[in-house]
Amino acid sequence: MRAKILIVDDDRDILLSLENRVTWMGHEPLTTTNGKDALRLIQEEAPDLVLLDLELPLLSGLEVLEQVSAISPRTTPRDEGVPQASVTYTTPLIVILTAYGTIERAVQAMQFGAFDFVPKPFTADHLTVVINKALATVALHRQVETLRKEVDAPFKSIVSTSKEMNAQLAMAKQAAASSVTVLLLGETGTGKEVVARAVHRWSPRSTKPFIAVNCAAFPENLLENELFGHEKGAFTGAAKREPGKVEIAEGGTLFLDEIGDMPLTMQSHLLRVLQDRTFYRVGGTQEVRTDVRFIAATNKDLKQAILQGTFREDLYFRLAVLTIALPPLRERMEDLPVLIDHFLNRPSNVGLCKRVTLSDEAFQALRHYPWPGNVRELENVLTRALILCPGTIGPEHLSLPAPSPSMTSALPVDPVSDPDVLLFSYHKCMDTYSQKLIEAALRRNGWNQTKAAAELGLQRTYLTKLVRQKQIPVKPPANPSD
Secondary structure, three states, rough: OOOOEEEOOOOHHHHHHHHHHHHHOOOOOEOOOOOOHHHHHHHHHHHHEEEEOOOOOOOOHHHHHHHHHHHOHHHHOOOOOOOOOOOEEEEEEEEEEEEOHHHHHHHHHHHHHEEEEEEOOOOOOHHHHHHHHHHHHHHHHHHHHHHHHHHHHHHHHHHOOOOOHHHHHHHOOOHHHOOEEEEEEOOOEEEOHHHHHHHHHHHOOOOEEEEEEEEEOOHHHHHHHHHHHHHHOOOOOOOOOOOOOHHHHOOEEEEEHHHHHHHHHHHHHHHHHHHHOOOOEEEOOOOOOOOEEEEEOOOOOHHHHHHOOOOOOOHHHOOOOOEEOOOOOOHHHHHHHHHHHHHHHHHHHOOOOOOOEOOHHHHHHHHHOOOOHHHOOOOHHHHHHHHHHHOOOHHHHHHHOOHHHHHHHHHHOOOOOOOOOOOOHHHHHHHHHHHHHHHHHHOOOOOHHHHHHHOOOOOOOHHHHHHHOOOOOOOOOOOOOO
């Protein structure tokens, strides 16, 4: 990379020598002879690297370093061999040059965030090595920041005008300031990970890692290793100690997705971490302490899982310090226009298709679709439409799926042949049809709402809400013939 390098030295001969060396290396030099101008140039020119003498007029090199350290963002090394508690460097990186190279001065400079310390006299080759090392760190830092933005981009925006959704987000923002454990509930595709990342961004831990683990993606023995890591020799192929996700997330947030699918044995291990903030690596005997904020998410009814013996009640109460329930898309259809606009006009669509519009017919098709996959399904439908459409998205570009055969076989009536259904408008038709569907499921399950909800693929609380809204009887009729 061609870098902009600021050289600050009150010795004209050294200044010229350094300027020639920087130019010879293919970089752009800036020069000044005093600390006051050095601060001004750092702010105005935003150099990539500063070569700073300690003994300067107006402001000393240490004073310049101290002021830059106070006002600038910091760069933290992220190599495997560098501990997380290691020194952070100023931005821009600063290399100290001085003829008074004592250990005390070196330590003081490093405490203020200097990248390196080069005593005078120095050779041109030594200086070249130091400059190349510093610029490699700058390039690595920029690459990491770019990758972080790319990773976080799909999770940045929470788009909603729904009162219910915004009430849940307001609760999440309040919880973010503390380190309490948060439990996110909601159907698949409602945006649980988006909210989890938002809580992390809003929290004092935002500069530390956000690590996500899908608890349903690993068998029990691998999940333990994924979370807690292992010691050398813990099993065949364990050639060295490897940290788990809990250690990697130190100081930050660990997001446990699909917590309802975690095996019971692992639940007891997780409970210990939540209670004591300690754990053991696989094959280890030394206790490891951790400082991690936990956020868990599930699309399952954990209270029902407790009754069925598949989820620990004590773990549930540890996780549910603050519970946030995300409503499905069908309950926040007022968000549909803003979500459509967001997905059709986001920057990541560049190259997929030219700017498109959505026809009224396509919008009505989206509005009348039940969205079992929620916001994630909407995103996929619109992305596919962007690729297929010539400029205006019509219903034919949406490719909305028909009801699955399993759902069709469970329907109590045929909407095409039922004259009562056909007399209504679309919304009245769907309302009547869903009411008959729920009533039929309740009858088949002996009016047990938990079993009916499981059969319909709904959360128990959501079914109860529907039953109340539609005034559906929850007990068998007194006359069996009714």
